[in-house]
Amino acid sequence: MANYWLVKSEPFKYSWDDLVEEVEGVWDGVRNHTAKLNLRAMEVGDQSFFYHSREGLEIVGICEVSVAGILDPTDETGKWAAVKFKPVRKFDNPVTLKQIKAEPRLAECELVRLSRLSVAKIRPDEWELICEMAEG
């Protein structure tokens, strides 16, 4: 059962372009239990929005889980989860947080409701809608 996700990254730490350059990136450093549960629930082939937080404040593209269920290599305790992502496509028109907040049908999405959650789940209907918004 495939799911849709949204992962946040501060572009000055790790941006979309960094992921493209690396070809495959490890999503590590998550130290929040809700986010960890989401990481653990990811399966190979699941798609995720890539969101730039703090700067940009927009969904810049789509990436795909290439390796699921690994341990966070930056975590010595072995408690935290990670996955690997590959870039799928960059949006021609990034979808901004402003647009998302202005869209009533997205008022309940985790990005809006749980603004501090760095790995969020996206419902299929929300996924479709945001993809449409990115078509411009």
Add this chain to the structure above:
DNA sequence: GCCAACGTTGGC
């Protein structure tokens, strides 16, 4: 730079 939201820590 400020502040709200949330998580964690530690005293009781």
Add this chain to the structure above:
DNA sequence: GCCAACGTTGGC
């Protein structure tokens, strides 16, 4: 086990 204090995240 509760809750105040504190730290961090992230939008504005």
